[in-house]
Amino acid sequence: MPLGSLRPSPLVEQATEHLREQITQGEWPVGTRLPGENALAKALGVGRSTVREALRALAGAGLVQARQGSGVYVIATEPAEDWPARLRRAAITDVYEVRVMVETRAARLAAERRTEEDVAALEAALAARHAAATGSDAEFVDADIALHAAVVAAAGNPVLTDLFAEFAPALRERLIDLVELLGLREHDPDPGHDSHAALVDAVRRGDGPAAEAVLQAELERTLAHLRARA
Structure with a gap:
């Protein structure tokens, strides 16, 4: 040619x-x-x-x-797929399993390293998540992800922060679908508030094991819903 x-x-x-x-x-x-x-x-x-x-x-x-x-x-006849594209193509359960591993460790680090500014950001994100309970499913999911992002940021590791930022878009749309399909907010418009409040409290107190355990339990519950749907 x-x-x-x-x-x-x-x-x-x-x-x-x-x-x-x-x-x-x-x-x-x-x-x-x-x-x-x-x-x-x-x-x-x-x-x-x-x-x-x-x-x-x-x-x-x-x-x-x-x-x-x-x-x-x-060296190849097909372009290498970039990381965001690979995440979008991956099964949500696979993405979520990695999210559990990354975020639970980040929660422990956040409790050990948090600053006053980090605590203030976490409290503001928790309040925003609670306020979003009156909004749409998309607004609630966005507020939830923002709170998790604040926990990761408090870990003080820019690589973790960047990694979560790559995961967030892949999670967002499918989490919105999950909330809608399973009707997770029909009886409680603010599901998981108590566990998220406990997470923020554990980070504030500097209790790494508690922060890790609370977040693991919360994420594992969502992962169970995803596996049931798969």
Whole structure:
């Protein structure tokens, strides 16, 4: 399949897409060394800098790899799936099992490391969750996730905070579905308030084991609902 010259703009995106097509359609199988930058630039009708940026994008997608002194080689014919996309595709029970492991440890750390500012943020998030009981299921789930995010933030570990931020979008929509399908708020518009209040209290008191145990019990209850639905 001939590469063909490209339109003026946006050149990098067009070059990346053309080269990606060559790879994904099997024109350059895994293990193939790509033509040099000069040859690709001539075939595509662009400058070497554009080709270089396109190859960098393909490397970021996990399709090619540069080997020092040898060239650029095809290492896969399908782009690597990014972490958020993988979470969206994963079974909710699998995501939730990892959430239990991450958050329970975070709760213990939060109790050990919390600052006055963290405690204030937790109390505000708990109050917001309680106030959201009068709102829609989506509003309540958002407030619930915000409280959990505040607990993770209090652990003082930016990697944990970033990891939870990646999990949150994958959890949100399916938790809203769960609340609606099971009618979890029909008889109690603020389910789990007592356990969440106990969690905040344990963190405030600096009782790591209690914070971990309270949160584990709460998350395991939700996980049981998810497994029953699966």
